[in-house]
Amino acid sequence: MSTATNEGHEGVLDGVRTRTADSALLPSAQPVQLVDPEGRHTPDDRYPLPSGEELLGAYGRLVSGRRINDQANALVRQGRMAVYPSSHGQEACQVAAAVVLGEEDWLFPTYRDTVAVVTRGVDPLEVFTLLRGDWHSGYDPYEHRVATQATPLATQLLHAVGVAHAAKLRGESTVVLAMCGDGATSEGDFHEALNFAAVFHVPVVFFIQNNEFAISVPLTSQTVAPSLAHKAIGYGMPGERVDGNDLAALLAVLGSAVSRARDGGGPSLVEAHTYRMQAHTNADDATRYRSADDVERWIPKDPLVRMRTYLKGLDLLTDEAETELAAAADTIASVIRKGLNTDARIDPAELFEYVYAEKTSQLREQAEQLREELARDAAPADPGVTGNTTKENQR
Amino acid sequence: MSTATNEGHEGVLDGVRTRTADSALLPSAQPVQLVDPEGRHTPDDRYPLPSGEELLGAYGRLVSGRRINDQANALVRQGRMAVYPSSHGQEACQVAAAVVLGEEDWLFPTYRDTVAVVTRGVDPLEVFTLLRGDWHSGYDPYEHRVATQATPLATQLLHAVGVAHAAKLRGESTVVLAMCGDGATSEGDFHEALNFAAVFHVPVVFFIQNNEFAISVPLTSQTVAPSLAHKAIGYGMPGERVDGNDLAALLAVLGSAVSRARDGGGPSLVEAHTYRMQAHTNADDATRYRSADDVERWIPKDPLVRMRTYLKGLDLLTDEAETELAAAADTIASVIRKGLNTDARIDPAELFEYVYAEKTSQLREQAEQLREELARDAAPADPGVTGNTTKENQR
């Protein structure tokens, strides 16, 4: 098997490990930051600042991303959507995760990563198929190389490894970026995915959005490790930490991890320090487990404000550009709003269509049973009764 | 929740981690060794050499342990036992794991850790109940505080955490030592166990016997980490590496880990570098995946020879003492031999006895069915036919 030979690391069998090699895999003492909350460039030797153009482009996505979160929340309040796990406050992570990838690459998002999925190009209405309750997933994963938004935590990280492994075996240059939350790092699948990726030396960037909560459970109950990025060395891959509200740093760090993977450098782990500004979903009551003060402390670190200040300060972001970006965000929001105000037609016959490539005889019988029931319900028993009547009032 | 506050570690939320703290959790560059393969003391600042008395006592266990492995192999060859996963070459690990524990402590062994189990005091014949096929486990785990020998890999590590957690909640000073192999570290349960232990700051020593193989799979296909002990930092616990064929070093390192745990210092991970000298079990054919040369390279590192040379060199081990140890080992071997030469009575009615504390009505019916079948088989249909006759020749 083509297992990894990690440069700078001798085989463990010899029992000769040097601290130098260790430090190459350990994350930096401080999360990488390139633009501070006041919008000032804070240089870092290892990571050049992305170009103004890049930053401006990504900032535009940030504005739309925030707008998508706001619009989705509004639709939930209006009852047009059942539930929405918002990434409000984490949009820099969302945007960076999508824009560092090329077309041939794959993105593996979670339920919270709608903004990343849309930023990658997936039609937002197709994304909301899930959350409005129409079907489990609404977009074609192959169209933009975006996997379904994973619900069972950390399971998707292994799928990402498999996609990367298949691509590597075929000699393709595909890189896979796989996202998960801080809570998901506790699952066994997280461990197995990182280990498989390292042993098979496949091009996967594991991207943890550490937003300090797993529903109500704070990071301190999730781990007592120095950082989540410190887990990487246990798999023989480098770990890095980044300010998760700093779009510039995220683009630099994730971009470099993607390049490394593409160049045959193998997998790596990136932990972004960010914060879940809203409740887990609208169904959650965050006041039960954290104070308003906790949340407020993060307001000044907002990723949009910071990048805007920086870009404005350098005159990279003009007033007209801002107006344009706002208009673009408005357009997305209105497309979403309109799309969700019309009910999609859902055919119950589809329930049986995709379970197997070809329906089993059992499913043919069951589909037929449902078809008959619906036909009977549709045929009014007496002229006055139509539609979704119950059997009782039919007879 | 009483989550751990790891001394020398600030909360990760502040994003302030120092390299000093990291190095406290990382293992030493070389595995700890106190007596080298030539039987010479190789001092280590951090770990004082155990006393001559301690070493001598443990050496005696080593001699018996080797003998148990040999005897079990012989019994398998003779068909008295179905299968035996030998710890030949790993006896120093086995003995150390058992003797560093106090009576109030718990040991969690695997299928390979028979010698550790017996060293802890469990009747060898009760241990072999499993391998001779009589019942799944033959000893009372509460008698010597030794859990059943675990087969599903890494699952037992979580049980160990639970036992320690319960003890801690009751304010008891119990320490739990949980064993696993190098292969088992790849399982999700390994990850979850270490994390739970660290977060709940419970007194568990995780002890990996890295014998370089998981059946046929070498360590290099299992991980590309600098060492298995490097996984510890990802959970915020210290990791240590030790020469797994050096009884003195094992006693020192495991002893210190146990003390640390008992003193409220929380869990730690110890990796012992050793080698599986024989096939996985007698059913395995090791020539398919490793050469005789590979194995031979480890012969000079034999844990018995080394400790014997050391003790002899210091006149701690006299010829009489050696004779006595050999006699003691003979006694154990003969007890085992004799015990396995008589078939234990196994009552099939027991199949239904322990599934629930009280048999369900379903199990009562099924037990009755079997009882009737056996009664009928036992009652000869015609005077000439007795015993285990089939229905066909009964009628």
Place this chain on the structure above:
Amino acid sequence: MTQTTEAPVADGTGQPGATPTRTAPTTSTFAKALNAALADAMETDPAVLMFGEDVGPLGGVFRITDGLTARFGEERCFDTPLAEAGIMGMAVGMAMNGMRPVVEMQFDAFAYPAFEQVVSHVAKMPNRTKGRVRLPIVIRIPYAGGIGGVEHHCDSSEAYYAHTPGLTVLAPATVRDAYFMLREAIASPDPVVFLEPKKLYWSKEEVDLAELRRTFDDGEAPRRIGRAVVARAGTDATLISYGPSVPTALAAAAAAAEEGRSIEVIDLRSIVPFDDGTVTESVRRTGRAVVVAEAPGFASVASEIVARVQERCFHSLAAPVLRVTGFDIPFPSPKLEHFYLPSVDRILDAVDALQWEA
């Protein structure tokens, strides 16, 4: 044969001799009854612990553990890291060492990561050790559909557990049973998979929780593990059901009554052990049976019930035992679940198919 036809009020309430000054029954939800059962068990026995994901300060995503951390401290009711095998495996160790852990799997499908621990240890350890190690663990699982939940939040997973020897598998359908059965589960020496029909969490009954507690603590509550109950008496056919499907079965029986058919409804409550007595007695009497359950029908608990009933009541049966179950498809998305779930209509269709003319 086990006959358990206790009247709904027979749990020590309304008995002669009860103190006349007792406060009138109040209303409780299913969720509140579970919460009270946990609190009462924790108060009664210091070995009872509650842990899982978000069960601490939040009180669980369904609030079943609401207030327990505040009341009993964070050592008795606490959040764990997010890992279900971890939760289950730690529970095994705790139970080995004198505790009676109650764990919550946040949703049915999120119990699957713990499957190896459940099947290979929770279910087998007592047998493995010839009863020396007992594992008094309760695995609480908010389960099944009918709440418009998205994928992975609505699985009916009882068959996986019911097929695994060593587990007790319970599914209450009433507020009163929710209380008594959870208490009984926690008191059981065996591991119990306790299935809480999510859609019933907000259902209400007139019950006085304090009175239920007294009844249980005084040992006056009839045993429910292994005991089905006739939830509605009838003579023409028997509906056999449990958990989330019981209210649907009762509604179907009520609808059938309007058409002049007298349908008996059995609420199994206990899937394992199974109460053959109550079921067999009823079907032998009515001669017709339909099993109603939400899980996909193939190789399910419903299949087992059909198999047992026809084995034991063959000569009393006027028609085959039919099933109304979920289809053999993954649980549908919220807007489609009503096509999937057993409905009153579908049950009445099945009853109609019981060859009444034959």
Place this chain on the structure above:
Amino acid sequence: MTQTTEAPVADGTGQPGATPTRTAPTTSTFAKALNAALADAMETDPAVLMFGEDVGPLGGVFRITDGLTARFGEERCFDTPLAEAGIMGMAVGMAMNGMRPVVEMQFDAFAYPAFEQVVSHVAKMPNRTKGRVRLPIVIRIPYAGGIGGVEHHCDSSEAYYAHTPGLTVLAPATVRDAYFMLREAIASPDPVVFLEPKKLYWSKEEVDLAELRRTFDDGEAPRRIGRAVVARAGTDATLISYGPSVPTALAAAAAAAEEGRSIEVIDLRSIVPFDDGTVTESVRRTGRAVVVAEAPGFASVASEIVARVQERCFHSLAAPVLRVTGFDIPFPSPKLEHFYLPSVDRILDAVDALQWEA
């Protein structure tokens, strides 16, 4: 109705027109047939990969993958780290990205760590994505008892998979079926749980593996997924069985024949999809049926078969459909397993109980 009563030699061998110079059939074991099926599939389709624990240089603990790494290279047949969820999850990703992974779970009980991946993804991903993502994965599981294996090495786990919509579940019982069914499984667009009865690995048949290959590659092998086969024709009662229990059922039928009873034996081969046609036709004809399977009976595949048969053949049945299954206990230790496993005697007892006087 699907009728599949092909004679045992009907797979293109011994047909008129076959080249007379063909070499005579040779003997092959079940294990060797599986090995050949893997090799032939890998040769035919470069997307077919084989991975798992010890399947590389060792060739698997049962040697089913013997020689594959040497022949196809370590990129096509390889060892993974020791983690079953990892193996399964990686297989999902590989299948998403154009591969046809075949994975080996070393023993039945060691597939449980992968349960979440199997139930929540392998089984559901195609439905989740409306068929856009198909997962042509084969999960090979050496399974069931009869080999004197210790705990965790003998579970009959088919019910867990058969109850999970989206999975195809197969269990061959003959050398010929082992070959054809594994080829068919690998070629299937759907995920297949492929159960290999361990105790049959060393069973032998006269077959020419090269000929089987030609037959399969030429598309001449009749489809086996969803098709049961009448393994022995009879008129008085039907034994319905699959996998490891088929030889036992056949032995029982042979013994019964000596007593003058003509017993039909159905080898299901495919548990999901289920061949209602073949089973129903037989039982309607014989009027009596016994289901034989090794797994604990409660909520099992055997329960399902009983339920289906009585639903579909009610008026043809002279007696209830009976089951001979494992007891509802954990699989016993080696010296006790023969008390647990369905035996010829136990099957004959069940046949005797089919109310022949009534």
